[in-house]
Structure formats: structure tokens, C-alpha cells
Amino acid sequence: MGIYRYILFFFIIASNNIEARPISYSGGSTLMMFSDNVKDSIYYHFSPTYKYSIGIESVKDNYLNNDYSLLRATYLINRKNTQYSQRNLYINAGLSINDTSNNFYGIHGDWETRRWFVGFGFKKLNNKIIDYDQKHLQLGVAPYLGEYGDLHTWLMIKTKKNSLNDDWYTYPVLKFFKGNVLIEFGYNDETEWDAHFMYRF
Amino acid sequence: MKLIGIILFLFSSWIVASDHSHDHMDHSDMMHHSHEGHAHEELVDGEKLEVNPERFDKFVATLSNAQVAVVSVKGMVCDFCARGIEKTFQKDKNVKKIDVDLSQGKVLVAFDKGFDINFEDIKKKILANGQNATGMQVVSI
Numbered sequence: 001m002g003i004y005r006y007i008l009f010f011f012i013i014a015s016n017n018i019e020a021r022p023i024s025y026s027g028g029s030t031l032m033m034f035s036d037n038v039k040d041s042i043y044y045h046f047s048p049t050y051k052y053s054i055g056i057e058s059v060k061d062n063y064l065n066n067d068y069s070l071l072r073a074t075y076l077i078n079r080k081n082t083q084y085s086q087r088n089l090y091i092n093a094g095l096s097i098n099d100t101s102n103n104f105y106g107i108h109g110d111w112e113t114r115r116w117f118v119g120f121g122f123k124k125l126n127n128k129i130i131d132y133d134q135k136h137l138q139l140g141v142a143p144y145l146g147e148y149g150d151l152h153t154w155l156m157i158k159t160k161k162n163s164l165n166d167d168w169y170t171y172p173v174l175k176f177f178k179g180n181v182l183i184e185f186g187y188n189d190e191t192e193w194d195a196h197f198m199y200r201f
Numbered sequence: 202m203k204l205i206g207i208i209l210f211l212f213s214s215w216i217v218a219s220d221h222s223h224d225h226m227d228h229s230d231m232m233h234h235s236h237e238g239h240a241h242e243e244l245v246d247g248e249k250l251e252v253n254p255e256r257f258d259k260f261v262a263t264l265s266n267a268q269v270a271v272v273s274v275k276g277m278v279c280d281f282c283a284r285g286i287e288k289t290f291q292k293d294k295n296v297k298k299i300d301v302d303l304s305q306g307k308v309l310v311a312f313d314k315g316f317d318i319n320f321e322d323i324k325k326k327i328l329a330n331g332q333n334a335t336g337m338q339v340v341s342i
């Protein structure tokens with residue numbers, strides 16, 4: 001059982017960043033790629049309206065040498081727009097195409113201005129080996145305020161905890177976006193580098 | 202980890218390509234800009250336009266026989282999140298040009314002079330991206 005806990009621990013650490021920007025504009029779609037030393041993932045989602053998205057995620061687990069696919073859905077349950085900020089609250093769920101016992105559901109939210117970002121998330125994951133949950137908090141600041149079309153940069157710090165080890169892990173994240181492209185890098189002593197690429201159609 | 206390399210390559214390629222395109226656009230706009238007035242100083246219904254002056258003048262520099270809807274939008278705090286607004290308006294064949302002014306929370310939409318601009322339609326398009334349009338001023342160019 002120890003090895004599975006070890007594998008799942010790394011999987012949990014690696015799997016949070018893909019929650020960013022979970023819904024596109026009405027009729028829009030998004031392609032995401034995520035990679036680290038544990039898994040490579042490609043996730044495509046389509047948003048019939050700005051309220052929800054549906055998609056499919058293909059995962060290559062580098063530790064278990066296992067490939068599987070998840071059907072995923074995200075729903076915006078609350079959004080507050082003001083002149084200088086936006087606040088969002090989402091629920092999401094995913095189900096393995098090959099094995100329905102492999103699934104997850106969760107809630108996450110964020111509040112951001114052009115300068116500041118605060119985000120949180122909670123996710124419950126189930127599979128045949130062990131069920132567990134994870135939570136995270138993320139804070140960010142934009143060192144400069146770019147105009148539309150500029151290269152935008154975010155300096156962020158993320159902290160995570162999961163029910164398997166009960167420890168918080170905190171690490172820096174760098175986020176850049178320009179036009180329809182977003183890229184995010186995080187570094188943790190345990191997991192080393194991870195990267196997240198997103199293209200919005 | 203190979204995917205990280207691919208990601209880096211894609212992003213750097215995108216930056217280089219878009220910068221080249223942006224530079225090209227800037228040069229052509231600047232040429233026109235020097236011959237234009239400062240339309241942002243115009244009063245609309247007695248109210249001054251709350252826009253980024255340089256961005257607005259650059260936007261209208263290449264326009265003629267047109268009208269520009271300056272739309273106030275709430276919740277437009279992020280470039281990446283505002284992309285859908287541009288994509289939605291670009292699907293409308295009546296739209297000649299569109300830009301986003303993040304600093305002032307405005308969307309600039311150019312139409313032909315004779316076109317009947319419908320604020321309700323604009324509100325729907327903004328809402329399709331998850332933001333709220335709260336007001337509109339129209340400037341003739």
C-alpha cells in the first residue's frame with residue numbers, strides 16, 4: 001500500500017494547476033497541456049455557454065505507465081463582476097471512460113483584479129486503490145499592469161494539502177499569458193518542475 | 202517531461218510571432234495616427250469619454266465614415282478572459298474593428314456610419330463572455 005500512497009501523493013501534487021480557466025466564452029473551446037515528472041495530460045473542453053464546459057482529458061501516468069481518459073464537466077455557480085474585480089465559484093466533476101470507480105468532484109473559486117489574485121479549491125478523488133481529498137490556496141500579484149495584447153505576468157504562491165499526508169506544500173508559480181496563450185510554471189522540491197500550457201480558440 | 206519542452210517551444214514561438222505581427226501593425230497605425238486628430242477629446246452627450254487616450258486615438262486612426270461604440274464593461278480584469286469578447290464581436294459582419302481597453306474597462310467596437318447600433322445586442326455579446334455591459338457612448342469618426 002505504501003507505494004500506492006507514494007504514487008498518489010505525487011499525482012495529487014501534480015494535478016491541481018489544470019483547474020485554471022475552466023470555462024471559455026460561449027461557443028469557445030480550450031486546449032490544455034500539463035506535464036511534470038509524474039504525468040502528461042491533454043485536456044480539451046468546449047463551452048456551450050459561459051456557464052459551463054464539457055471536455056475530455058487524456059492522461060499518461062508516467063509512474064504507473066498507465067493511460068486513461070476522463071470525461072469532465074465544470075459549472076459556474078456564481079460570478080460577481082464589478083468595475084475592478086471578478087469573483088467566481090465553480091463546481092466540477094470527472095469520470096473515467098474505462099472505469100467509473102475512477103472519478104472526482106470538487107469546488108473551486110477565485111477573486112481577481114488586474115493586480116491581485118486569490119484562488120482556492122477542494123477536490124474529492126475516488127478510485128479502486130484509495131479515496132482521498134485535496135485542497136489548495138493560491139495568491140498572486142501582477143508586477144506590472146499590461147494592456148490588452150501585451151505579455152502579462154503573474155507571480156504566485158500556491159499551498160496544497162491532501163488527506164494522505166496531512167502536510168501543506170507551498171511553492172512558487174509563474175504565470176504568463178499573451179493573446180490566446182497562457183503558460184504556467186510551478187516548482188516544488190518534491191515534484192520539481194511542472195508546466196501548464198493553454199490555448200483558447 | 203518531453204511535453205514541457207514542447208510547451209516551452211510553443212509559447213516562445215507564439216511570443217515571437219505575435220510580437221512581429223504587433224510591431225507591423227504599430228508601424229502602419231503610427232503613420233495614420235500622425236495625420237489624425239484626437240477623437241478621445243470629443244464630448245458625447247456632454248460627457249467626456251473615459252478611455253485610454255493613446256489607445257483610442259490609435260484605434261480610430263485607421264477608421265473613416267464609421268462610428269465607434271465605447272462600451273463600459275464590468276468584470277473585465279484579465280486579458281486572457283477578455284479574448285472571448287473580441288472573438289464574439291469578430292463573428293459579427295457589421296463590426297469593422299474591435300479593441301479592449303483593460304485600464305478603463307471599455308470595449309471599443311467600430312461599425313459603419315449608417316449602422317443602427319443596438320445596445321441590447323452588445324450586452325448579449327458581452328454577457329456571452331461572462332461580463333456585464335453597463336453603458337455605451339457612440340462616437341462618430
